[in-house]
Structures are given as structure tokens and as C-alpha cells.
Amino acid sequence: MQETQDINPNAALTLKLTVLKEKLVDAVNQVMKAISSKTTIPILTGVKITAGLDGITLTGSNSDISIRSFIPLEEDGNENAVVHTPGQIVLPSRLFSELVRKLPDEEVHIEVDSRLITKIISGTTEFSLNGLDPEEYPNLPIINESDVFRIRKDLLKDLIKQTVYAVSVTETRPVLTGVKWIIQDNQLNCVATDSHRLAQRSVTVDKTEDSGTQTLVIPGSSLNELSKILDDDDEQMVDIVMTANQILFKSHNVQFYSRLLDGNYPDTSRLIPTESKTTIDLGTKALYHAIERAALLAKEERNNVVKLRAEGNQVEVSSQSLELGRAYETLATEKFEGDPLRISFSAKFMMDALSKVDAQNVRIHFVGPMRPIIIRPIGDENILMLILPIRTF
Amino acid sequence: MQETQDINPNAALTLKLTVLKEKLVDAVNQVMKAISSKTTIPILTGVKITAGLDGITLTGSNSDISIRSFIPLEEDGNENAVVHTPGQIVLPSRLFSELVRKLPDEEVHIEVDSRLITKIISGTTEFSLNGLDPEEYPNLPIINESDVFRIRKDLLKDLIKQTVYAVSVTETRPVLTGVKWIIQDNQLNCVATDSHRLAQRSVTVDKTEDSGTQTLVIPGSSLNELSKILDDDDEQMVDIVMTANQILFKSHNVQFYSRLLDGNYPDTSRLIPTESKTTIDLGTKALYHAIERAALLAKEERNNVVKLRAEGNQVEVSSQSLELGRAYETLATEKFEGDPLRISFSAKFMMDALSKVDAQNVRIHFVGPMRPIIIRPIGDENILMLILPIRTF
Incomplete structure (x- = not known):
């Protein structure tokens, strides 16, 4: 890379680097x-830039999550960056x-002088920005990497997608805004509920040490953000480090920290009915x-209620608006066992659940018009979704 | 097409049709x-459906514009629709x-009975909607097609794009929220100004009769909507019919009506300086x-002001924020004639103008720091853009 011309030859520079635009973006x-x-x-409205001897680290944070992205000086034999003077600066992030x-x-x-004036030069463009004092930037939590497990990136993304939608969006019971993770042996079991519906999925993970059963509750909003920054290189592994009040996800050059939620997560196992009076298999789509x-x-x-009526191998879905009119539709079932049934539920909740299913068919268990409805993708016993019905009949 | 099963065999149907979903969408x-x-x-919150012997017409309208879209029963040898019972109905448009x-x-x-109950059936889905009385739907203006001219669709879209951005968005002088069209012989000249900037473009049109000079002012919002419904079949011609208070655009199966604006549009020709003290050619992008x-x-x-300084074949663009810092950038000119210059203007206005230019280079004429700036695409003398500077020096 070319050396840039020094703009303030007399001022002492506290940071000086050159980086590929694409990597920085x-x-x-x-x-x-x-x-x-x-x-x-x-x-914390700023982004922190730290230029070290091995590369450049960018950090962004709010009170819940912190993200660190590392640009190594070299990668796969290509030069990404040159650090002429190691140092750090915080710059207004949006700008x-x-x-x-x-x-x-x-x-x-990028060049920073002792007054925190930061020159950003690219081609014929030159910006001179007022930097913020990096000494004021809070330190990220120090995490002892003793308790680590690994999971494939695509599986982690699925796991998040299939549970996080069911967390509570109100702060009435703050612990319900998170997803409960239980790690026991090599099994990770994830549960989310807003007390009207529930989503549950378990997966096998790589874990070397046996540290007994661990339980933690991760904010749903953190998991949503994590999902967004996990790229599509799906076969990569993500390292997950747990502590009492923080969780760290490490993937390639990105580190994602989230605080954990305090409070006792309710025992959800007793919500799930073990019997079924009507069992129907239907095409998911x-x-x-x-x-x-x-x-x-x-x-x-x-x-936002729709009605479902099941009888004689047929399912009828219907709805009504006093002002606008009525809708009904019949669906052929793939399988029908048990009693005829009439039940009502939130269209949104059922659509939320079904949209997370990759399987072609779902099996739905009903116990009665006021008992929980259980939805399971056929062929994947690790996923269970529950929604409570609404009384209309 | 298959005949649908009649749902209300005893009720008299006032409309009955079958149509391809794709055409209806x-x-x-x-x-x-x-x-x-x-x-x-x-x-007017509803969409009016009229089934006739030659096809189906949909109509939507607000107080400014009305759009009619026609689905012919047959087109290019393909069957689009069958009208079993001609009639009309108005349905809630969003639903x-x-x-x-x-x-x-x-x-x-689609089937409508005498109580305006409208059945919409597709596959196993059946909706029964409460229709609105088509007798209440206002009639579209009747337009005498004596004064017609034609223009290619792509040219009409360019014409709109290159002028409508400069209309006024405030209602202080309502006539300035429109674009003035002047038709004289085979020349159409379009002008828009919000009194801080101006855009002007002229084109040659197909016009058979000579009706002298006609001037009309079309609301900018109408032209924006028109642009959106003109499809990409760019070589088609659009017929334009003018009356004293309405204009009608006819393209393929779509008719677009707009009211015209009243009031005297100011004479803009005196705003445009005829001299130039500094002339600069620059790359548009x-x-x-x-x-x-x-x-x-x-x-x-x-x-939102940027400064421009031109001297010795170079142009410097700069800006400043007290809180954040400074930016500057130098550009090489393609051509530079006349005096050195310092001038300030709205970044948004200049970007709005430049983004409408297809030409690789623009020629900019300056008369002085407080006189209008004229921008012209090099190679297209039919386009002229003007912006007023802002005093900062």
C-alpha cells in the first residue's frame, strides 16, 4: 500500500493507518x-477504532450488547491494512x-493528532473530523474462557429464528423478553414464551468439559442482532463463552457480547399437554x-382471530369482519385422527409459528377448544411450538 | 375458462365474471x-369494477387524479376474462x-347479488364481501378528444423526471406545485420552479392539428403518479388529451386523468441569465x-450548504460543521473559462439537479456569487437547470 502524505507534519500523530475501504465498510x-x-x-454514539500491531479493531456498544470486528493486517495472503502508528480514537458513528x-x-x-483531530483521506477527498476521547470509552467485559461450547453457524441461526419470535414484547415480566438456554451434557435446549405461545428447540452442540447443567436467559433483542451479523458462511463454527452475567459469541473476526437477564424463568414443561384428542397433519404452506x-x-x-373446524378429513379455516364480510376455505388433511373439533386462535401467532417451519407438513395436536395447541414439523422432533386458543364458540 | 358453481342459485346476480388473477392484480x-x-x-376508498361486453374496467380516484385500467376479454389471442353477467360493483380497495x-x-x-354481496372465489378460497353501491361512485370527467398530441413513453417519463423535482412543496403559491406545459406547433416546453431553483425541458411531439399556443399547469403529484404507472415498454406512444381543466393520458389499456391547476404561472424566462462570467465543464458523477x-x-x-471555489482549472468543494469537522475535495475540470469564483449553494438542490442528468459531463455557468447558477448537460441543449446560490462569503 502507498504511504499517504502527512497532512500535519508538525503535529504528533497518535494513530496512523491505511486500510482497504471494503474491509472498513x-x-x-x-x-x-x-x-x-x-x-x-x-x-457510546461513537465507534471506537483501535489500531494494533496485528490489525485494526472496531467496537460498537450500547448498554445491552457490544460488537467487536477485527481487520487483520493480512488475511489469506492479501494485505488488508498497514498500521503506521498504533493508537485509538472514537468517531461519530453515523457520520x-x-x-x-x-x-x-x-x-x-486515517490519521489522528494529539488534539483528537482525525483526518480521513481517500482519493481527492479529505475529511477532518473532531474525534472523541477514547479514554472515555467503557471497557468491554473481561470474559474467562473456561466454559465454552461450539455450534455450527447455520444451526445457531435456525435456533434463534425458531425461538426468538415467541419472546414477550412487553416488560411486565422482564425475564420473558429473553430466550432460556439450558445446556446439559452435549444438549442445548432453547425455550421462549410470552405466556400466550411458546417455542422450543433442542440441538446437539460440541462441548468438551462437563460443567453440569447451566441455565441462562439471553435477551431476545440481542439474539436478533446476533443473527443479523452472522454471515452466510454457514459451515463455520461459532464459539460460545458463558459467564454469570455475560455471553460471548465468537465467529471468524467478530465478537458479539450480550448481557444476560436476571430473574427466575418459569418452568414451561407443565404447560405442554401430553395427551391429544385430535391430531391432524397438514401441508405447512x-x-x-x-x-x-x-x-x-x-x-x-x-x-385478529381465525376459526378452524376439523371434521371428516377436512379442515375449514374461516374469519369474519362485521363491516367487510366473511372468508372461508377448506383444506384437505394428510392425516386425521380423533374427534371433530372447533377452535379459534390468533392468526398472527399461527402464522409466526408456521413461517419458522422448513418441513413440508406439520402435525397439530388439539386437546380441546380451551387447551393449548401443539404444532410440530413432521420429521423434526426437536422443534415444538405451542399457541393458546381464544374462546369464541 | 371453467364456469364456476353458482353459490346463491336463487339470488339474482347483478355481475358475474371470471378473470385471470395475474391480469386482475x-x-x-x-x-x-x-x-x-x-x-x-x-x-372513493373503494375500487370500482365494471364488467362490460368487451372486458373489465377497474377505476380508482381521488379528488385530483383518476385511473382506469381495462382488461380486454381477449388479447394477443389469449383469453383474459369471461363476463357472464355485465354489471358493476365497488369493493373496499385495500382489502x-x-x-x-x-x-x-x-x-x-367474482359474483355480485342484488344486495351487493360479492363472492370472490379462487381455488378452495371463498370470500363474501360487503360491496359498496356503484351508483354512488362519481362519474369521470367527459373529455372531448379534439385536442390530442402523442409522445413516446420513455420521453414522457424523462420529461417528468427532469422537471417535476423542482416544483414547490409548499402551498404558499399553489400554482408553483405544478409543472407548466406550453405546447406550440410541435414543441412541448415544460418548466417547474419553487422560486429557489428551476428545471426546464423541451421536446418535439406528434401533433396533427394546429391549435395555437396552449398553456396548462399539471400538479407535480399527478405527474409523479403517472410516471409510476407507465410501464417499461418504452417505445409505445402515449396519447395526451387536453381540456380547460383536465388532462388525460392514454397508454395501452390505462387511462390517467388529472385535474389542472388554476392561476397565473409566473414568467420564468427573465430569471435565466443570458451572460456567463465563469463557465466550467465537469464530470457529472x-x-x-x-x-x-x-x-x-x-x-x-x-x-445544508456546500461551498465551491473555482480557480486555475481546479474546483474545490467544501463544507463545514462546527460540531463535527470539515470536508474538502478537489476536482479537475474538463474546461474552465472566465474568472475565479467562490459560491455557496444547497447541496440537496445541486444533487437533485445532477441526478437527473444522463450526460457524462455538465456545463455550469456562473454570473457571480449572488446570481443564478445554470447547469446544462453537455450534448443536450433541451435541458436547463437553475439554482440560486446562498450568501455565505
Whole structure:
């Protein structure tokens, strides 16, 4: 890489580096996911840049999550960056992220002087920004890496997708805004519930040491952000490090820290009925689309309720709006066992659940019009979804 | 097409048709652009369906524009629709447009009975909607097609794009929210100004009769909507019919009506300086991107101003934010004639203008720091853009 011309030859530089624009853009995009413009701590509106002897680290944080993205000086034999003077600076994150995306040249030169004035030079463009004091930036939690397990990235993303949608969105019981993870032997079991519905999935993970049963509750919002920064290199492994109040996910050059939720997560196993009076197998997509159409009318009413009537190998989905009219639709079942049934439920909850299923068919267990409905993808016994019905009959 | 089973065999049907879902979706999408949920006339929240002997017409309208989309029974040898019973109905537009998109089968059957109950059947789905009385739907203006001219669709879209951005968005002088069209012989000249900037373009049109000079002012919002419904079959011609208070655009199976604006549009020709003290040729994209970067700082300040300094074959673009810092950038000129210059202007106005230019280079004429700036694409003398500078020096 070319050496950039020194703009302030007389001022002592506290940081000087050259980096490929593309690498910087990727790293900024990742750490921006942790930065909120609504933070009450001014320094956290910034992105921290640390230039070290092995590479450049960007950090973004809010009170819940912190993300660190590392750009190694070299990678796969290609030069990503040159650090002329190691150092650190905090820059206004929104401006910096927009700016790096729009820089004209494929290389970016950054120089910081002792007054925190930061020059960003690329091609014929030169910005001179007022930096923030990196000494004010809070330290990330120090995590003792004794308790680690590994999971494939695609499996972690599925696990998040299939549970996080069911967390509570209200703060009435804060612990329900998180997903409970229970690690026992090589089994990770994840549960989320907002007390009207529940989602549960278990997977096998790589774990070397046996540390007994561990339970932790991860904020749903953290898991959503984590999912967004996990790239599509699905076969990579993610290392997960647990402590009493923090969890750290390490994937390639990214580290994602989240605080954990305090409080006792309720025992959800007693919510799940063990019997079934009516069991129906249905095509996942056909059922989803029938409910989606019925919801067009249902959503005009207050409670967004659709009705399901099962009898003689047929399922009828219907809904009604006093003002607009009625909808009904019949679906052929793949299998039908047990009693005829009439039940009502939230169209949104059923669509949320069905949209997380990859399997072609689902098996639905009913115990009665006021008992929980259990939905399971056929062929994947590790997933269980539950929704409570709504009384309308 | 298959005959659908009659749902209410005893009720007299006032409309009965079968139509390809795809054709219905396209037509609904087009007329939805004229329908506003904020209308004060309840019937105008609906879409009107008229089934006639030659095809099906959908109509959507608000107080400013009306759109009619026609589905012929047959087209290019393919059957689009069958009308069993001609008639008309008005249906809630938002629900109907979402519903038709989500119907499962490629055919849609619609039946209306004398109580306005409308059955919409597709595959195993059946909706029964409460229709609105088509007698309440206002008639579209009757337009005498004596004064017609024709223009290629791609040219009409360019013409709109290159002028409508400069209309006023405030209602202080309502006539300035429109674009003035002057038709004289075979020349159409379009002008828009919000009194801080101006855009002007002229084109040659097909016109058979000579009706002298005609001037009309079309609401900018109407032209924006028109642009959206003109498809990409760019070589087609659009017929334009003018009357004293309405204009009608006819393209393929779509008719677009707009009211015209009253009031005297100001004479803009005297705003355009005829002399030039500094003339600079610059790369369109290079200038656009330099201003876009400078605007990152400028937009944090109240007036979004960037400065331009031209001297000795070079142009410097700069901006400043007290809080964040400074930006500057130098651009090589393709040509430089006249005096050195310092001038300031709105980054947004300059970017708006440059983004409408297809030409590789622009020629910019300056008369002085407080006189209008004229921008012209090099190679297209039919386009002229003007912006007023802002005093900062």
C-alpha cells in the first residue's frame, strides 16, 4: 500500500493507518448494529477504532450488547491494512459509517493528532473530523474462557429464528423478553414464551468439559442482532463463552457480547399437554396461506382471530369482519385422527409459528377448544411450538 | 375458462365474471395509485369494477387524479376474462388489492347479488364481501378528444423526471406545485420552479392539428403518479388529451386523468441569465459524489450548504460543521473559462439537479456569487437547470 502524505507534519500523530475501504465498510456495518443514537452515554454514539500491531479493531456498544470486528493486517495472503502508528480514537458513528461507504478510492488513510483531530483521506477527498476521547470509552467485559461450547453457524441461526419470535414484547415480566438456554451434557435446549405461545428447540452442540447443567436467559433483542451479523458462511463454527452475567459469541473476526437477564424463568414443561384428542397433519404452506387470507378480514377486527373446524378429513379455516364480510376455505388433511373439533386462535401467532417451519407438513395436536395447541414439523422432533386458543364458540 | 358453481342459485346476480388473477392484480395495482385512504368521500376508498361486453374496467380516484385500467376479454389471442353477467360493483380497495394478490388459483371468479354481496372465489378460497353501491361512485370527467398530441413513453417519463423535482412543496403559491406545459406547433416546453431553483425541458411531439399556443399547469403529484404507472415498454406512444381543466393520458389499456391547476404561472424566462462570467465543464458523477460527501457534514447544519471555489482549472468543494469537522475535495475540470469564483449553494438542490442528468459531463455557468447558477448537460441543449446560490462569503 502507498504511504499517504502527512497532512500535519508538525503535529504528533497518535494513530496512523491505511486500510482497504471494503474491509472498513464491512467492519463498520457490523459494529453499527450495536450502536444506538438514543443512548444516554454520549461516548457510546461513537465507534471506537483501535489500531494494533496485528490489525485494526472496531467496537460498537450500547448498554445491552457490544460488537467487536477485527481487520487483520493480512488475511489469506492479501494485505488488508498497514498500521503506521498504533493508537485509538472514537468517531461519530453515523457520520463515519456513511462517509466510509461513500469514499471514492479503494484505500482509506486515517490519521489522528494529539488534539483528537482525525483526518480521513481517500482519493481527492479529505475529511477532518473532531474525534472523541477514547479514554472515555467503557471497557468491554473481561470474559474467562473456561466454559465454552461450539455450534455450527447455520444451526445457531435456525435456533434463534425458531425461538426468538415467541419472546414477550412487553416488560411486565422482564425475564420473558429473553430466550432460556439450558445446556446439559452435549444438549442445548432453547425455550421462549410470552405466556400466550411458546417455542422450543433442542440441538446437539460440541462441548468438551462437563460443567453440569447451566441455565441462562439471553435477551431476545440481542439474539436478533446476533443473527443479523452472522454471515452466510454457514459451515463455520461459532464459539460460545458463558459467564454469570455475560455471553460471548465468537465467529471468524467478530465478537458479539450480550448481557444476560436476571430473574427466575418459569418452568414451561407443565404447560405442554401430553395427551391429544385430535391430531391432524397438514401441508405447512397450504395452512399458512389459508390463514394469511383469512387474516385479511380478521385483522380488521380487534383480536385478529381465525376459526378452524376439523371434521371428516377436512379442515375449514374461516374469519369474519362485521363491516367487510366473511372468508372461508377448506383444506384437505394428510392425516386425521380423533374427534371433530372447533377452535379459534390468533392468526398472527399461527402464522409466526408456521413461517419458522422448513418441513413440508406439520402435525397439530388439539386437546380441546380451551387447551393449548401443539404444532410440530413432521420429521423434526426437536422443534415444538405451542399457541393458546381464544374462546369464541 | 371453467364456469364456476353458482353459490346463491336463487339470488339474482347483478355481475358475474371470471378473470385471470395475474391480469386482475396488474389492473388493481394500477388503479390503487389513485386511491387514498384519507379521502373524505367514503365511496372513493373503494375500487370500482365494471364488467362490460368487451372486458373489465377497474377505476380508482381521488379528488385530483383518476385511473382506469381495462382488461380486454381477449388479447394477443389469449383469453383474459369471461363476463357472464355485465354489471358493476365497488369493493373496499385495500382489502381487495391484498386479497387478489394472495388468491391461490390462477383464475378468480367474482359474483355480485342484488344486495351487493360479492363472492370472490379462487381455488378452495371463498370470500363474501360487503360491496359498496356503484351508483354512488362519481362519474369521470367527459373529455372531448379534439385536442390530442402523442409522445413516446420513455420521453414522457424523462420529461417528468427532469422537471417535476423542482416544483414547490409548499402551498404558499399553489400554482408553483405544478409543472407548466406550453405546447406550440410541435414543441412541448415544460418548466417547474419553487422560486429557489428551476428545471426546464423541451421536446418535439406528434401533433396533427394546429391549435395555437396552449398553456396548462399539471400538479407535480399527478405527474409523479403517472410516471409510476407507465410501464417499461418504452417505445409505445402515449396519447395526451387536453381540456380547460383536465388532462388525460392514454397508454395501452390505462387511462390517467388529472385535474389542472388554476392561476397565473409566473414568467420564468427573465430569471435565466443570458451572460456567463465563469463557465466550467465537469464530470457529472464526480461532481455529484463530491457534493454528496460534503453534504454529510453540511446536512448536520441548518441550511445544508456546500461551498465551491473555482480557480486555475481546479474546483474545490467544501463544507463545514462546527460540531463535527470539515470536508474538502478537489476536482479537475474538463474546461474552465472566465474568472475565479467562490459560491455557496444547497447541496440537496445541486444533487437533485445532477441526478437527473444522463450526460457524462455538465456545463455550469456562473454570473457571480449572488446570481443564478445554470447547469446544462453537455450534448443536450433541451435541458436547463437553475439554482440560486446562498450568501455565505
